[in-house]
Amino acid sequence: MKYTLSLLLMGALIGCSPIVHKARKPASPPLLKEITEIETTDGQEARNPKGVLTLKEALALALVQNPGLKVFDLQIRIREAQTLQSGLFPNPEFGLETENIAGSGGFNGLDASETTVSIGQLIELAGKREKRARVAALQSDLAYWDYATARLNVFSDVMAAYAATLAAQQRVAIQKEFLNIAETFKEKIDRRVSAGRLSPAEAIRAEILVKNTRVRLAGLQKELNNRRYRLAATWNSSEPLFTEVEGTLEASPTLPDAAELRQKLNNNPMLARWATEFEANKAEKELAEAGAVPDPVVSGGFRYFNESGDNAFVAGVSIPIPLFNRNQGAIEEARVRLEQNRWKKKVVENDLRKRLNQLITSLNRLMAEKESLETGILPQSEEALRVISDGFEQGKFQFLDVMDAQRTLFEARERFLDVRLGVFNLVVEIESLIGQKL
Template sequence: MKLIKLPIVPCDWMRAEIQILLLSFILLLGFISQVEAGADAFSATSNGVKDRLADVSVRESRDLTLRDAINLALLRNPELAAFSKEMRALEGVTLQAGLLRNPELSVNVENIGNIQKLSGDINAPESIVQEVVQQVTTIRIGQLIELGGKRAARVNAALLGEELAARDYESRRIELMARVANVFTEVLAGQERLKLAAETRQLAQNVVDTVILRVQAGKVPPIEETRAKIGLSTARIEWEQAQRDLVSARKRLALMWDSDAPQFDKALGVLETSIVPPDFQVLQERVLENPLALRAMKNIEHRKALLEVEQTRRIPNLTVNAGVVNYALVGGNTAIASVMVPLPLFDRNQGNLKEAHQRVGKAEDEQTMLELRLKTELAQSYEALSAAWNEITILRDEILPGAKSAFNVMRRGYELGKFGLLELLDAQRVLFQNQLLYVRALANYQRLVNDIERLIAGPIDSIRPRQEIK
């Protein structure tokens, strides 16, 4: 048996088509990269312009209002910025969920090089059997076709994930606004306490001046001057403490928008309020509009969408292949096609389906627990609000007018020699303590209002007071 080598026949048509295919693919990739780079540059530029415009529109003015403080915190707080980036990241998840699977290109070359083998039969020398071993090139393109609505189910679940992130962002936003309002209330209360301590210090100074005049006139012993000066020193300590508390509250407020030191001079606002506690039943209905409650409802929808995704995965996908086979020596082409379908004999996605069903039940239980927790917090805050309102009413209408009147009578009576210094100092102490209690009650009431507004996700003054409910 004798072997004869034949020259290799080049596949020019195949090489040319592969070169054209590769060149087109490279040009397409270059075009896509340029478009994406231009889009990223435009997005970065537009975001930078928006940030600069927002920064110009919201600045820390010399006199700061609550609206200014909230706007600064919403713009510059890093925690809220992190949630915003998470929302934009989930947009990419939704985009990816809706994309089609890429087709697959397969090139298979068998028997590289053409070899012709001639063999002679010794029993039949006249016959020659020719066997040809030739190069065979197969080019296939395969495409996975998802059946059962898998892509639509993934997109729906991803969109619900975006809505969940939006609810998280809104809940954090409302929580941040409530925290800013609470710290702003502390600044207002600190300013009132400092003002009150300054007035008390001035009253103590007036008492000391009066006592000095009476000591010099020989109407009272010198020991009373020492007692009066002790009261003045105590008032000065109270003033310094109020000043330190105000400085601390101002720094905490500035930190809400990531500022190292407060740039404002004064917080503008009225600590006294005329907001009467509204009807509890109306508040209990409004608490279900809290973003956390809405998120719990949306979470159930999201879990059901994920369950649907797992249900679609029970249906097998279809893979379609089509291509051509070229025989180098013979010079012929043959079209080929194939279809592949996996047989769901063992894995029918049973475990993932069970998990998804349990996740739906868990989400429903979490919704019930969350609504119960919100109603409990509302009930506690409402009871404290009612108690604070009663305290404010009693202090404003009964205690403070009596304490002021008693101090004025004592001071006038001391100047006329009808009362002693101890009675005057005691009346001064009672007046200062009740004024301080009034400021604290106002601040506590405002903090409770902020907490209830956080729970109902809206202003409390939009709800009618309880005495107007029939």
């Protein structure tokens, strides 16, 4: 009996060491590997750049300071803590029992009492602890995949916000140029009206054009400020300190074959995670099957007989009888969940392919429009304005003709800017889907 109790205690102590499964961090998509993240530590004040902001700096800041990413990072730590907890051995139970007390006759008082001190230990069979820890570790792996998806989404958000800010800057520049032309033209009109060569109505029209242009410029400047705030929010800043963004919206991608692009969708974390998801489902099914095996409780202790002053060791074992509950429901749930996730993966694949096809179609359309504007409409609008402006100086055209030519040119330039912004955003979204540069 002494050896039985000693072995029980030794086994309990040895089994207290947790089973540790290391989470597997997925490789970063190629699209993000070139970005050098800015080193920060917990509690460090967030950086907020001043002066001219570059795209690389904005991406590096956002991938470190974005509050949404911090949520996913903490979720990983939660999963890792759950993995640690799931690998711990069940605690032993201490028991103290006194029998034959406060009865009648010879059992009155404590003279005939028997006191037992024992320790019991649940012994998990069928590798439950190992399988439980493995399920938790795979959940940590999935948390890493969620983090990878979130980083790619932040990348897309920063790229879109940066491009929108850059486009807003260029719209303001175009409108300032238009205002400068309108003001210069108004001065010419005023001189001609003063000389009696034009009707005063022409001066009023020129004044209205200048005022309308100033109003539109003020609105575009407010929109630019709004875009600056949205961009700064991606790195958790409440107020932008940068003065302007640097870069270009030029993008002339060469699209690979559609089949090749669809194959590259496997780089997307939303698809790549499913191998781990299936592995986790299989581990959950194995854990559920192990739950059908009953776990015994082994106990041992020491009993003292108060009446005789003798003592003895006691030992016992108890085990549930799997008569009704053999964990059938949990096993079936795990089996169905695995099948369900196979269909979920098909849904994700279908959605990504559908979105990719839509983006390719939209990109081809905008690229054609961009070429048409760049090689035809813009040069022709510029030439038309030059001819009409020269003709106006010679008295061949009216002021309204000049206004119409100016409006046509600047509308074409704004449309060209919108198209370039659209192409840029479409390229970014395609690259985010395939996880790499085109």
